[in-house]
Amino acid sequence: MDEASLYEHILGISKPWFVEHIELIKDTVHVYVCCDNNLKLSCPACGKQCSRYDAKPRTWRHLDTCQFQTIVHCDVPRTDCPEHGALQIDVPWAQKKGRFTLMFENLVIDWLKELSINAVARRFNLSWNAVDRIMRDAVERGLRLRKEPDIKHLSVDEVSRKKGHRYVTVISNQQGQVINVQSGKDKDGLIRFYQGLTQTQLAAIETISMDMSPAYIHATLEQIPDAKKKICFDKFHVIQDLNKAVDGVRKTEMTNIAIDHRKSLHLSKYIWMRNEKNLTETHQQIKSQLSKVAIKTARAWAILQYAKTLWGYSYAKSAEKAWMKWYSWATKSRLTPMKTAAKSIKEKLWGIINAIVKNRTNAMAESINAKLKIIKVRAKGFRSETRYKTAIMFYLGGLTLKH
Ligand SMILES: [Zn+2]
Known part of the structure; x- marks a missing residue:
């Protein structure tokens, strides 16, 4: 095989394209590709057969040849269409206006999956x-x-781009594929997403898992038929709200507790937030000792633990009954943060019950969140929202990225 044929093979080109010659200048291989002069040209816009107008020289960076950078050169013919004028024909190794060959771009895409743009x-x-x-x-x-994409079961979640409350709204499906990203975490973003769907698509949505933020609730109630049967409040977020309430009780109690225990109650913040089974032996000891003196915090914690057991129901009626029993305990607890949290839960109980009986959580969205954290660290943050949105779709959109 001569070197011209070798490069035709490497570039994956065949008639009417051929490699005319190759040059090695300094550390760069230059591959000169030509197009058969007798090739019948057709206008790229309308497909009509046209005569040749002229040819314009172009270059593309290709995969390196061993250690040498490799540049493809070609005088690309332009058609002379009576309707569309002079237009350059497409070449099989690169995209219109591309500066790199398709194979080179594919390699860059592969590396982008592992490294930052800078790297x-x-x-x-x-x-x-x-x-x-x-x-x-x-x-x-x-x-x-x-x-x-499959949009039967959606999750909506806010994700921060930067410290200082720069958010985007990420809409994903049950397979963990990001379907869409919208600016901000307000109602309008989610409405824009819903409005981009057809009536058939909207009707195909069976559940939408979310936190209890009014913005997402209202957007969904406005745009999705029968939304009150489809909105599912995510367990993680419900528990998070209750965790905050327990912490509120702990903070208040710290000011009333005997000074000897104040420091240890201060340091115990995360012990009360963890699941009992995830506590180390030392933490369990601290918690049981503190429970004797920080009685209010311990009571708030018990209310939280009880709530955590209320997700295993298959029937709405029995779930509702159990939650109302919990509500009654929480509101009689004489612990203001717990009472407030319980009232908010009661108002939105319909969505919690939906999540329980339909067995829906935002777990997939949370795993997307975790992956985004890694992507943000790798990119050392994102300069603009557009770039952040592109990166989310690149890494998590489940898209076919290569040529
Ligand atoms: Zn034309």
């Missing part, structure tokens, strides 16, 4: 913008080619 840029001696561009194009292409 990939250094690895390939590219500018940050060039790598960012490849990433954005890959996401756009992936979204264009995406088959209709």
Whole structure:
């Protein structure tokens, strides 16, 4: 095999394209590709057969040849369409207007899955913008080619981009695939997502798991038919609210407790938030000693533990009965933060009961959250919201990214 044929093979090209010659200048391999002069051209816009107008020289970076950077050169013919004028024909090894071959872009995409844009840029001696561009194009292409995703069971969750309350709303499905990302964590973002769906898609949604924030609730009630039967409040978030209430009780009690115990109650914050079975022996000892003196905190904690047992029901009626028993205990506890939390839960009990009987949690969304934390650390944060959204879809959109 001569070297021209070898490079035709490497580039994956065949007639009417062929490699005319190859040059090694300094540390770069230059591959000169030509197009058969007799090729019948058709206009890229309308497909009509046209005569050749001229040819414009272009270059593309390709995968390195051993240790040498490799550049493909070609004078790409332009058609002379009476309707569309002079247009450059497509080449099989690169995208329209692309500066890299498809194979090169695929390699960059593979590396982007493992490394930050900065690291990939250094690895390939590219500018940050060039790598960012490849990433954005890959996401756009992936979204264009995406088959209709499964949206039967959705999760809606807020995710912070930066400290200082910069949020986006992430909508994902039960398979852990991010379907859409919207700016902010207000009602409008989620409404925009729902409005982008067809009537058939909206009707196909069976459950939407979320926290108890009014923004998401109202957006869903407004846009989704029968939403009150479909909204499921996530256990994790309900427990989180109750954890905060227990902590509120602990803080108040700290000011009333004997000074000897104050420090240890102060340090015990996270002990009360953990599941009993996850406590170390030392923590269990601390908790049982504190329970004798910090009686209110211990009572609040017991109310929380009881709530945690109320998710195993199959029937709405029995779940409701159990929760109302809990509510009655919590409201009679004479612990203000617990009473407030219980009242808020009672107002939204319909959505908690939905989650229980339909067995829905935001667990997948929480795992997406955990993955996003790693992505944020790797990228050392995101300069803009657009970039953050692109990264979320790149890593978690389940898209086909490569050519
Ligand atoms: Zn045309």
